Amino acid sequence: MTIASDSRPRAVALQPPPPAAAPPPVRRTTRLTRNRWGYAYVAPFFLVFGAFSLFPFLYTAWVSLHRTSLSNIDGGTFIGLENYRNLLQSEFFWNAARNTLTIGVLATVPQLCMALGLAHLLNYKLRHRTFFRTVMLMPYATSIAAATLVFAQLFGRDYGLINTALEAVGLERIDWEGGTWSSQIAIAVIVTWRWTGYNALIYLAAMQSIPGELYEAAEIDGASRWKQFLHVTIPSLRPTILFTVVISTIGAVQLFGEPLLFSGNGTTSGGTSGQYQTLGLLMYQQGWSNFHIGQAAATAWAMFMIILVIVGVNAVIGRLRARADR
Amino acid sequence: MATVSFQQATRVYPNSERPAVDALDLDVADGEFLVLVGPSGCGKSTSLRMLAGLEEVDSGSVLIGDRDVTDSPPKQRDIAMVFQNYALYPHMTVGENMGFALKLAGVKKTEIAGRVAAAAKILDLEAYLERRPKALSGGQRQRVAMGRAIVRQPQVFLMDEPLSNLDAKLRVQTRTQIAALVKRLGTTTVYVTHDQVEAMTMGDRVAVLKDGVLLQCAAPAELYDRPANVFVAGFIGSPAMNLVTGAAVEGGVRLGGTVLPVPRDRLARAAAASGRVTVGFRPESLQLVGPGEGFEVVVDVAEHLGSDAYLYTRLAGADPDDALHPADVVVRTEPRSSVVPGQSLWLGVPPDALHVFDPATSQRVD
Amino acid sequence: MTTIALPGTDSTTATPQAAPPVRRSGAKGGTGGRAGRAGPVTYTLLTLSALVSIFPLYWTMVAGSHTNAEIAATPPPFLPDASLFENIGAALEQAPIGLAILNSVVVAGSITVGTVLFCTLAGFAFAKLRFRGKGLLLSLVIGTMMVPTQLAVIPLFMMIAELQWVNQLQAVVLPTLVSAFGVFFMRQYLISALPDELLEAGRVDGASTARIFWSIVVPVARPAMAVLAMLTFLTAWNDFFWPIIALTNSNPTVQVALAGLGSGYVPQRAVIMAGTLLGTLPVLIVFAVLGKQIVGGIMQGAVKG
Numbered sequence: 001m002t003i004a005s006d007s008r009p010r011a012v013a014l015q016p017p018p019p020a021a022a023p024p025p026v027r028r029t030t031r032l033t034r035n036r037w038g039y040a041y042v043a044p045f046f047l048v049f050g051a052f053s054l055f056p057f058l059y060t061a062w063v064s065l066h067r068t069s070l071s072n073i074d075g076g077t078f079i080g081l082e083n084y085r086n087l088l089q090s091e092f093f094w095n096a097a098r099n100t101l102t103i104g105v106l107a108t109v110p111q112l113c114m115a116l117g118l119a120h121l122l123n124y125k126l127r128h129r130t131f132f133r134t135v136m137l138m139p140y141a142t143s144i145a146a147a148t149l150v151f152a153q154l155f156g157r158d159y160g161l162i163n164t165a166l167e168a169v170g171l172e173r174i175d176w177e178g179g180t181w182s183s184q185i186a187i188a189v190i191v192t193w194r195w196t197g198y199n200a201l202i203y204l205a206a207m208q209s210i211p212g213e214l215y216e217a218a219e220i221d222g223a224s225r226w227k228q229f230l231h232v233t234i235p236s237l238r239p240t241i242l243f244t245v246v247i248s249t250i251g252a253v254q255l256f257g258e259p260l261l262f263s264g265n266g267t268t269s270g271g272t273s274g275q276y277q278t279l280g281l282l283m284y285q286q287g288w289s290n291f292h293i294g295q296a297a298a299t300a301w302a303m304f305m306i307i308l309v310i311v312g313v314n315a316v317i318g319r320l321r322a323r324a325d326r
Numbered sequence: 327m328a329t330v331s332f333q334q335a336t337r338v339y340p341n342s343e344r345p346a347v348d349a350l351d352l353d354v355a356d357g358e359f360l361v362l363v364g365p366s367g368c369g370k371s372t373s374l375r376m377l378a379g380l381e382e383v384d385s386g387s388v389l390i391g392d393r394d395v396t397d398s399p400p401k402q403r404d405i406a407m408v409f410q411n412y413a414l415y416p417h418m419t420v421g422e423n424m425g426f427a428l429k430l431a432g433v434k435k436t437e438i439a440g441r442v443a444a445a446a447k448i449l450d451l452e453a454y455l456e457r458r459p460k461a462l463s464g465g466q467r468q469r470v471a472m473g474r475a476i477v478r479q480p481q482v483f484l485m486d487e488p489l490s491n492l493d494a495k496l497r498v499q500t501r502t503q504i505a506a507l508v509k510r511l512g513t514t515t516v517y518v519t520h521d522q523v524e525a526m527t528m529g530d531r532v533a534v535l536k537d538g539v540l541l542q543c544a545a546p547a548e549l550y551d552r553p554a555n556v557f558v559a560g561f562i563g564s565p566a567m568n569l570v571t572g573a574a575v576e577g578g579v580r581l582g583g584t585v586l587p588v589p590r591d592r593l594a595r596a597a598a599a600s601g602r603v604t605v606g607f608r609p610e611s612l613q614l615v616g617p618g619e620g621f622e623v624v625v626d627v628a629e630h631l632g633s634d635a636y637l638y639t640r641l642a643g644a645d646p647d648d649a650l651h652p653a654d655v656v657v658r659t660e661p662r663s664s665v666v667p668g669q670s671l672w673l674g675v676p677p678d679a680l681h682v683f684d685p686a687t688s689q690r691v692d
Numbered sequence: 693m694t695t696i697a698l699p700g701t702d703s704t705t706a707t708p709q710a711a712p713p714v715r716r717s718g719a720k721g722g723t724g725g726r727a728g729r730a731g732p733v734t735y736t737l738l739t740l741s742a743l744v745s746i747f748p749l750y751w752t753m754v755a756g757s758h759t760n761a762e763i764a765a766t767p768p769p770f771l772p773d774a775s776l777f778e779n780i781g782a783a784l785e786q787a788p789i790g791l792a793i794l795n796s797v798v799v800a801g802s803i804t805v806g807t808v809l810f811c812t813l814a815g816f817a818f819a820k821l822r823f824r825g826k827g828l829l830l831s832l833v834i835g836t837m838m839v840p841t842q843l844a845v846i847p848l849f850m851m852i853a854e855l856q857w858v859n860q861l862q863a864v865v866l867p868t869l870v871s872a873f874g875v876f877f878m879r880q881y882l883i884s885a886l887p888d889e890l891l892e893a894g895r896v897d898g899a900s901t902a903r904i905f906w907s908i909v910v911p912v913a914r915p916a917m918a919v920l921a922m923l924t925f926l927t928a929w930n931d932f933f934w935p936i937i938a939l940t941n942s943n944p945t946v947q948v949a950l951a952g953l954g955s956g957y958v959p960q961r962a963v964i965m966a967g968t969l970l971g972t973l974p975v976l977i978v979f980a981v982l983g984k985q986i987v988g989g990i991m992q993g994a995v996k997g
Contacts, residue, residue, distance in 0.1 A: 037901050038823025045814035045870050046829070048806075052867035054832075056847035057839055063846055121738050124730035134983035135742040137990070138749060141979045143930035145950040146972045150748045152954070153755065153961055159764040161751065168767075197745060198990065205991035246838075254840045257932045257951075266955025280933075283842050288937065293846055300842040307838055380892050401898035413889035417911035426907075427897035474897075 064297035076294065083298035093299070095274050096282040097306075099184065103278065104252030106188035112244055115196050116237075119203035120229065133204075136197030144257035147194055152177075152262050155186045177263065180275040187258045187276055195251075199244050206240040207233060242318050249310050253303055256280035279303050328404075328481040328514055330354040330377065334386035337372050346372045348538040349386065359508055359515045360543075361529030363522055365561070369538040370518045371486055377516060378484050379403050390481055401430075403482075406475035410487040412467050414459040414474075421446075421455040424473045438477075445473040448507065465496050472504065476511065483508065483515040489524065501527060522562050526550070534558050556688040559606045559681055565636060568612075568655045571604045571685050579603045583643030584621040586675065592682045592691050599686035609636065609658040611679035620674030623655050625667050635661050642670060749976070756780070756966035763961055776966060783953065783967030786960075787941065792949035793974060799864050799935075799945055800928035806869040807924045808917050814870075815878025816909050820891060830879075833872045841933050849937055863938040864945065868928060874920050877993055881916035882909070919989030922982055929975055946971040 064083050068076025087093045122132060139147065154161045155176040163173040176186045210233065218228045234241075255278045259270045268285035270277025277285075279299060287296030332352040338345045347369040354360045362370040375381035377388055379400035387396040395403045406427070414423050424445060425438040433441075446452045449469040459467055468488065475483055488504070489497045505528045508515050519525055525532045526546040533543040534557070542554040553559035559567045572579040574597035578587040586605060588596075596603045613620075623639035637657040657673060659665065682691045730738075755763050757776035762769055783789060817823070818830050848867055857863040886909060894904040910917075932947045939945060941952040953967045979986065 036823070038817045038821040038826065041817035041821065041905075042814040042829065045810045045875060048810065048866070048870045049833070049836075049872070052848065052869070053836060053839075053844060053872075056844035056851075057836070059847035060843050118738075118741055121730070121734050121741075124734050126730050126734075126738075130984050130987070132738050132742060133987045134979070135745050137983065137987055138976070138979065139745050141926055141930075141975050141986075142749065142972055143947050143950070143975070144932050145930075145947045145954070146752075146968045147748065149950060149954045149964055149968050150752050153965065154748065154751065156961075159961070161768060164766060164768060193744070193748065201987060201990050250838050250840070254842060254933075256842075261951060261954050264954060266951070280840075280842060284933075284937075287846060287849075297846050300840065300846065303840050304843050307840060311838055378892075378896060380895065400892075400896045405896065407893070407896045409889045409893060411887060411889055413887065413893035415890065415893070415908060415911070417914075426899075430898045430903065474893075 060297045060300055063294055064301050066294045068294045069291040079294070083294050084302070086295065087298050087302060092274065092277070092282060093279075093302075096270070096277045096279045099270070099274075099276055100253060100255060100278045100280075103184045103188055103191075103255060103276065104249065106184060107191035107255075108245070108248045108252055110188075111192040111196050112199060112241070112248065114192070115199035115244070116203055116241075118196065118200035119207055120233070122200060122204050123207050133201060136200055138197070139194045140198040142194065144194070145261060147190055148258050148261040151186065151190045151193070152264050155189075177271065178275075180273075183262070183271055183276040187255075187262055190258050190262075191252070191255070195248065199248070202244060203237060203240060206237050210236045238321065239318070242314055246311055246314050249314075250307050253307050253310070254280045256284065260284070279306075328391035329356050329389075330360075330482055330514060330516060331389040332373065332377070332386070333389065335373070335376055335383050335388055336385045337369075337376055337381055338384050345369075345384075345538050347376065350540055352533060352540060352543060354514055354516060357512045357514055359505070359517065359528060359530045361517045361519060361525040361532045362535060363519055363525035363532055363561075364535035365520065367537075368535040370520075370535050372538075373535070374484050374486055374516060374518045377482070378405060378407050404480050405482045405484055406478040406480040407484040408471045408475050408486065408488040410490055412459075412471040412488075412491070414467060414470055416459055419456050419458055420451060420462070420470050420473075423459065423470055424477050427474070427478050441477045441479075442473075445477045448476070449473045464492055465500065468492060468500060472507070476507075481514065483513050483517075485515065485517045487519055488517075489519070490521075497524075504528070523564065526562065532562075534561060536561075552690065552692075553606075553681065554690050556604060556606075556683050559683070559690075563608060565609050565656045565658075567606045567608050567681065569604055569606045569683075570641070570655070571602055574601055574603045579605055581605075581621045582623075582641035586621055586680075587677075588680065588682060589677065596682050596684045596691040599684060602685050604683040604685045604688075605675075606681035606683065607675045607679055609656040611676060612655070612657045613674045613676065614659070615672050615674035617672050620672050622670060622672050623657075625665055625669045625671065626654075627667060628663075628665050630661060632661060635659050635663055635665075637665055637671075639671065749972070752965050752969045752972070755962055756969045758962055760960060760962050775962065776969075779962045779966030780970055782960070782963045783970060786963065787949045787953040787967055788944065789946070789949050789953075789967055789970050792944045792946045792971065795861060795944065796929055796946040797974075799861055800925050802865045803868050803928040804921050804925045806865075807871050807874050808921050810870045811874030811878050811920060812910065812913055812917055813905075814875045816882055816886075816905065816913070818875065818879040819882035820886060820888065820909075833875050837872045837876070845934060845937055848934070852938060858938065859940050859943050861939075861943070864931075864935050867934065868931065871924065874924065877920055878913065878916055882913060885916070886912045918985070919992060922978075922986050922989055923993070925978070926975065926986070946974075 063076075065078060065080060066076035067079050067082070118136065122129075122136070126132060153159075155163075157163065157173065157175045157177065160176070162176070167173055174182050176182045214232050214236070215228055218232050223231060259276045259278050259281045260266070260268065262276065263271060268281060268289045270281050280303070283296045283299040283303070286292050286299060330352075331354070332350045335347060335350045336345050337347040350369075350373055352360075352373075362373055364370045372381055376383050377390075379395065379398060379402075383396050387394050389395065390403055390405070415426065418426065421442050424442045428438045428441065442455070443452070446455055449472060451466070451469055451473055454462060454466060454470075459470065462470065468491070471488065475485075485504075489500055492500060501524060517528060526549070529546060531543055531545050532549055534541045534549070536557055542549060542558045544552075544554075549558065549562050553562060553567075556569060560569055570579075570581055572581050572586075574580075574588075574593055575585055577590075578585045578593065579602075580586075588603065588605065593603060622642040624642050625637050625639050627638040629636045629638070635658070637659055639655045639657060641655065655673070657671075665671070683689065684691055753772050753776075754769060756779050757772040757774065758769055759775055762773065762775075814833075818826065818833075844867070852858055852860075852863040855863075890908055890912070891904060894908045899907060930947065931945075932951075935945045935948050936951055939948050941948065944952065950968060950971050953964055
């Protein structure tokens with residue numbers, strides 16, 4: 001044995017955390033066991049969850065293998081994968097998939113970039129901090145329906161405020177709803193307007209959990225503000241960014257209310273030539289306008305598959321980056 | 327009031343090979359203050375939690391009084407517990423915290439109020455009964471946790487490192503207060519700590535655990551004077567006992583270039599297995615002797631603490647290849663001694679201050 | 693040391709509740725990129741962003757309080773006018789917005805109560821209890837967070853058709869009564885805010901499992917329950933896809949009524965805007981009162997998630 005050092009520091013190091021897992025793990029089953037209580041607590045949740053979420057998810061798969069309509073919900077003919085085959089051969093599906101992708105990119109990329117910038121601004125020492133944050137979140141509190149109705153008016157061809165403004169600065173009026181790109185941009189603007197503030201707050205929360213010492217160390221190393229943002233802030237935010245990318249993408253794949261209400265006449269075709277038809281809207285159209293439920297179910301599963309692929313890719317990227325960091 | 331008894335009590339965590347508590351046999355007398363002490367992971371907290379009913383007992387049994395409580399839930403054991411982090415209910419006032427157990431037990435409101443008031447008086451908490459825990463200082467929270475235990479008037483108090491969240495000064499103060507309070511109430515108490523000073527100052531008896539095994543349970547003085555094995559010898563006391571292992575030679579044990587005398591029969595028994603002997607001597611029992619007597623050391627560092635001084639030294643002529651048994655020796659001397667680093671000293675150990683252990687078993691040899 | 697919050701301190705202060713980030717005072721640290729004092733450029737950019745955030749809502753009020761002709765004028769009006777009540781009257785004639793608001797209150801209120809209750813129960817179990825299959829069940833809950841709503845609506849519609857619930861409020865309430873996010877949110881909160889020792893203290897004090905839940909878990913969980921309640925109410929009020937399938941314009945929620953209003957064949961812009969304003973107003977009022985808490989809740993959820 002060596003010199004017994006003073007017992008104080010050792011005592012601190014030895015402080016035993018009583019094994020972190022609280023409720024005792026069970027070997028011998030005794031009356032102390034609280035095992036069954038866990039089920040009692042999750043039971044109400046899983047009853048509702050199972051009946052109205054899990055069961056429908058799976059049943060949709062079953063429906064997608066049938067030719068069935070809304071008026072004939074009990075019956076229907078089993079047709080195997082024909083709905084999926086039809087879907088893949090359908091011009092409507094590919095059009096909707098393309099539109100979903102472009103609107104998704106148009107809505108997500110600028111949205112997250114702006115949110116990042118906004119979070120950076122909100123992270124300064126501010127007067128009226130709460131005011132700015134709350135105002136940024138107002139669009140999130142506005143419903144899709146309300147936001148779309150307002151923006152449909154702002155983007156109106158003849159009397160819309162945006163065209164009026166364009167004209168005032170000497171540009172031409174744009175038929176926002178009629179064109180492919182213009183309509184998709186307009187819808188992307190609605191999505192961006194609603195979600196930028198929300199994502200900014202998420203980034204802000206993540207920024208505030210970065211330890212200040214990191215910035216001080218970078219500053220001592222002579223990093224400029226911009227370099228600090230690039231080399232300290234962004235890398236620290238990477239998990240959060242990945243998270244918001246996934247969430248926004250899942251939201252974008254499901255885009256429905258905006259294209260439904262943007263036309264202003266309640267049709268489900270996504271514009272006269274389907275220029276802003278999305279997968280979510282197509283699925284609704286197949287089921288509730290064309291009453292082809294089996295086809296709609298196949299579309300819903302296709303959407304889920306797309307989401308799975310996206311999430312999977314993101315998970316892989318995240319893991320690779322994490323490994324590269326190690 | 328009641329006795330407490332562990333009988334071959336064993337706890338094995340799932341997914342773990344080694345028992346966290348291995349066949350613990352321990353009897354606590356009625357009204358006794360027993361301290362469980364040991365390093366991290368030694369099973370002291372687990373033992374206490376087995377007694378509390380918060381941890382399963384995989385085999386063996388636990389008794390409170392004459393009652394086998396091995397399978398009883400905590401509430402049927404008539405115990406009260408003070409937790410390391412106090413575990414005060416944050417949304418209840420001090421008074422409500424203290425009275426919660428009585429309320430659950432269906433005690434009449436007036437009686438609860440009376441008992442809470444009495445406990446608050448003892449603990450000097452009367453002014454804080456309406457406050458929430460977060461409005462209290464650390465020391466006050468600690469007292470509320472104590473109060474919550476004493477209003478119950480339980481058969482046994484269980485205390486799990488109740489002082490570890492206090493700063494050093496307050497810890498020393500509270501230590502004496504708790505010991506006095508528990509003495510006064512006369513309630514059987516099992517107290518867990520990692521701090522051997524706390525254990526030695528508070529316990530009627532102290533049980534030292536390591537790796538789930540009870541190594542020695544004895545009164546503090548006994549533990550200090552006659553440690554049963556190398557671990558207890560090194561664990562109890564600060565600075566710790568000097569423990570040196572060397573080859574057994576005629577008349578004693580070889581320390582560096584000299585031979586430290588060890589009584590013949592003890593030497594023979596300790597060295598029987600390995601030919602080597604572990605000797606222990608406390609820093610304060612070393613005496614400066616003239617050159618040629620005892621053994622020689624070289625001073626590395628001298629620490630002056632005011633009331634006394636410690637010399638951190640190294641055996642002169644120690645075998646530099648003996649890396650497993652670096653032979654350093656700590657010596658307590660008079661304060662303001664003129665010893666300087668590099669100086670060489672001769673040390674002697676009085677025969678009655680010498681502890682001898684068998685290095686093969688680590689057990690004491692008398 | 694255990695990393696759990698000191699139980700002696702109130703859980704609201706002991707857990708990193710994001711609402712007011714401490715850093716603002718900036719007394720220490722943060723000379724770096726993050727905590728500098730905002731300059732005029734920052735304020736200008738933020739003010740512009742705030743204007744962009746607010747303008748569409750403001751314009752709803754402006755447009756809703758003019759006649760169609762006035763809105764179409766060049767330059768357009770930028771201040772509210774007197775025709776608001778007239779337009780609201782017209783909107784109420786065209787769409788049952790009064791009924792819709794009542795329905796939305798009932799629907800969002802029931803969903804909020806149910807979600808908070810069930811998710812707190814389940815979140816507690818996932819955070820602090822041990823039972824066989826817990827990990828599997830939890831991954832199931834988390835996994836379904838990325839399943840699109842579209843995947844559920846067809847069987848749901850069949851179910852409510854079977855039960856003759858089409859156009860009835862319970863058709864909207866029941867399927868939305870729990871949320872996977874809510875369970876996850878409550879679990880994350882309770883893991884850190886509720887020390888195990890507090891539950892053990894309850895057991896030693898003689899509390900039954902049910903008693904521990906009501907007397908210890910719920911009080912500790914209250915801040916998170918409030919946040920979850922606000923977020924759930926907001927989401928339920930704004931929910932669109934399922935209500936528009938399950939309900940019709942004869943018994944709508946606000947969103948269904950707005951959709952109906954916007955889909956009229958003769959677009960009466962001022963009336964649509966007045967109706968939109970009316971349907972959005974309740975949320976905006978809630979937001980004006982509780983905005984700070986909602987902001988805090990979202991940021992807190994972000995850190996925990």
